[in-house]
Amino acid sequence: AQTVTQSQPEMSVQEAETVTLSCTYDTSESNYYLFWYKQPPSRQMILVIRQEAYKQQNATENRFSVNFQKAAKSFSLKISDSQLGDTAMYFCASTQGGSEKLVFGKGTKLTVNP
Amino acid sequence: NAGVTQTPKFQVLKTGQSMTLQCAQDMNHNSMYWYRQDPGMGLRLIYYSASEGTTDKGEVPNGYNVSRLNKREFSLRLESAAPSQTSVYFCASSDKDSIFISSYNEQFFGPGTRLTVL
DSSP: OOEEEOOOSEEEEETTOOEEEOOEEEOOOSSOEEEEEEEOTTOOOEEEEEEETTOOSOOEETTEEEEEETTTTEEEEEEOSOOGGGOEEEEEEEEOTTSSOEEEOOOEEEEEEO | OOOEEEEOSEEEEOTTOOEEEEEEESSOOSEEEEEEEETTTEEEEEEEESSTTOOEEOSOOTTEEEEEOSSSBEEEEESSOOGGGOEEEEEEEEOOSOTTSTTTTOOEEOOOEEEEEO
């Protein structure tokens, strides 16, 4: 079965600093999509950033960027200039079996400290 | 444009009771999903519907049934609730019909339903 692994259950960072969340995945597909979702205490799932596997260039969205290493099946999320509002659970996800279905990692709880 | 809506937001059931969780989306998406989220487990797919009239089992389908009533609505039914079904349930939708839109393949989530089975 396809798996997504987030090896850091919890992390903390000081406000304005940079933090990197790790994610590895396992797939036999040649093309697939990778996502990072944020879940703040409100429980709402919010898309942070997405990466298409056939694109070599790493995706960026304002303070959020990814380091996509296709051969290593690694997809880490870097948050620059961390803000208090970044405190949340972060989930890495990968499309599954060539379909739109997603497989999620177990999440990383990020706390941004003032 | 409400996106994905779910009802109810909270529910408490007794073991053996039945209930239906409702989900609707107004984005004209073809695909809809039901997930459950348990502490330390991430989100796990219960059922999936690629289009109106079709449904497919996900990772954890036992104890659940679904119905894709029309393109907008996708309901999840617990016929005989068990304490192991205590969880937060999320509905989501997505659309892969056009690769030219920026939200291609992105799943949009509802606000979730917190269900407790006593």
